[in-house]
Amino acid sequence: MSHFTRVRTALRDPDLLVQALAAVGFTTVETHDKPQRLYGYKGDARRDRAEVIIRRAHIGRLSNDIGFRRGDDGTFEAVISEYDRSRYDQPWLTKVARAYGHAAALRYAEDNGYEVDTDVLDKDGRRRLVLRRYT
Template identity: 50%
Template sequence: MSHFTQLRTKITELEHLVAALADVGYATVETHDEARPLRGYQGDRRRQRAHVIVRRQHVGAASNDLGFERQEDGTFRAWISEYDVRELGAGWLGRVEARYAYHATRATLARQGFSVAREETDRDGTVRLVLTRQATGF
């Protein structure tokens, strides 16, 4: 039985988290108002609970569920098994957080009246945005 590890994040916005998970390959994601139990690789219920869940069958053949549990301060705590950390790689959560930041930034820019004229992604994953903004009348 794999042990679940909890990892702190600065993720707060559900919609950007779901979009980030889709970007890293998990288009099938459950979201719940009340936290639900995570399941282990044999389908057993674990004591860890989450509001955002990628079920094990969408992660890998011998994987456990991946979960994100909303905390009292509004952030999400990530639950991932030791097995899945090894399988997905130590940088997996960092990739999710980077894509979360991308979606959060795009949403903030849109609210501030900016449009993306061009977007470029470097080999290292750095994203460059060229923005335009509608001129305001004087």
Template identity: 30%
Template sequence: MSHFTKVKTVIREREVLCEALRALHHRFREGERLIVNGYQDNTETAEVVVHTGCKYDIGFQRQRDGVYAAVADWNWGIRREAAPRFHQDAFLGEINQKYAHLNVRRQARIHGWPIEEERVLDDGTIEVVVCENI
């Protein structure tokens, strides 16, 4: 019986997802129909697969609506054997924050809007102030 769980994200851009993973120093592969390893040799496929340092992986699968879902054996595999940074809430929180941060910077660059200020608040929130050209 498979223990994989899919968690929907707001991630749409594979390139920005991979940039976020690199920035956070995660080891990963990208491609088509890559194997995501789970509990008792169960597998899923994904376009981006993150190595957790144990025999279980975290994958990102593009859904029909274009949004990526994170797929992993969060409870039986990851939680029991991977480092705490790979546990579902910690991992997805870190990835979503870095993805959003990089996506804001990317959109500003595309539109030619200069970034006036960028800082990390005491609670870990990243604040980016973008100036729209008038």
């Protein structure tokens, strides 16, 4: 049985988190108003719960669920098994956070009448986003 580790993030919006997870390859993600149970690689129910969940079927045959649980301060913390931390580690969470920031910037642009002028993702993972608003 794998031990689940919790990693604090600065992510707050579940819809943006789902968009970020899609951007890093997870297009099937569950969202719940109340925390739901996470499952281990054998399908066994764990004590850990989360509101945003990537089920193990979408991760890999021997993987556990990956969850994002809302903390008291409103931010999500990643709940990742010790086994899965070998692939879904801090660099992976950094990619998720960057994708979250990109989704947030695009939402801001749309909500405030901006158009995307350029949106370039460099090989090193940096993104250059230029927005314009014509008045």
